[in-house]
Amino acid sequence: MAHSPDFTLLDQASLPWTLTDHLDAAVILVFLRGDW
Amino acid sequence: MGISIDSPEQNSSMVNKLRLPFPLLSDPDRSRAIEPYGVANDVDPRNLAHPAVIVVDPDGAEVYREVGRDFADRITEHELLDAIGVLNLPSTIQSPIDPGSGEPGPRAMPVHAMIPYFRGARFAAVALGARHASAKEDADRYVAQMDRYMESVKGLRSE
Numbered sequence: 001m002a003h004s005p006d007f008t009l010l011d012q013a014s015l016p017w018t019l020t021d022h023l024d025a026a027v028i029l030v031f032l033r034g035d036w
Numbered sequence: 037m038g039i040s041i042d043s044p045e046q047n048s049s050m051v052n053k054l055r056l057p058f059p060l061l062s063d064p065d066r067s068r069a070i071e072p073y074g075v076a077n078d079v080d081p082r083n084l085a086h087p088a089v090i091v092v093d094p095d096g097a098e099v100y101r102e103v104g105r106d107f108a109d110r111i112t113e114h115e116l117l118d119a120i121g122v123l124n125l126p127s128t129i130q131s132p133i134d135p136g137s138g139e140p141g142p143r144a145m146p147v148h149a150m151i152p153y154f155r156g157a158r159f160a161a162v163a164l165g166a167r168h169a170s171a172k173e174d175a176d177r178y179v180a181q182m183d184r185y186m187e188s189v190k191g192l193r194s195e
Contacts, residue, residue: 004090004092004098005073009061009068011037011060012048012136012138013044013135014044017059024126025128026091026093026099026120027092028037028116029037029089031040031070031089032039032087033085034040035082036143
């Protein structure tokens with residue numbers, strides 16, 4: 001199993017969101033096309 | 037959560053419009069998540085990501101990956117839940133999110149335009165599926181997707 005890169009991105013409220021802070025459960029990353 | 041190149045302000049507008057219960061994250065130059073996860077669409081002039089779903093387990097291992105063939109190709113929620121249900125992954129309750137505030141981007145579609153848009157896309161897919169037998173299965177899948185999209189935006193308040 002590939003190890004997933006950690007990242008920190010700003011959420012919709014401009015608050016930082018870090019993957020490893022949320023791994024108390026499985027996380028579903030949904031990549032969206034965007035440009036909306 | 038969702039990840040795209042859009043700004044936090046655009047994402048806030050989307051969260052508010054669709055009343056999303058999960059965060060939308062902003063990777064404007066694709067360098068932090070879209071490229072490291074290998075889902076950048078390199079032929080798109082707007083630097084977009086492919087539609088993709090990746091599931092990470094609590095050890096940080098990637099346990100599921102589905103990347104769309106093109107901008108309109110996305111696994112359905114039902115297919116995803118079936119596929120990951122058998123993995124017995126630990127789940128949690130999504131905490132309420134701060135929706136933030138922001139203006140939509142120039143291409144954002146108001147709620148009242150979404151049903152006619154989906155209906156038009158459905159209409160075209162029905163016609164193309166009927167004209168081209170080799171595309172029928174794909175077209176039928178797209179038609180069903182438009183039906184689900186229309187059903188899911190029905191309850192949204194008009195802007």
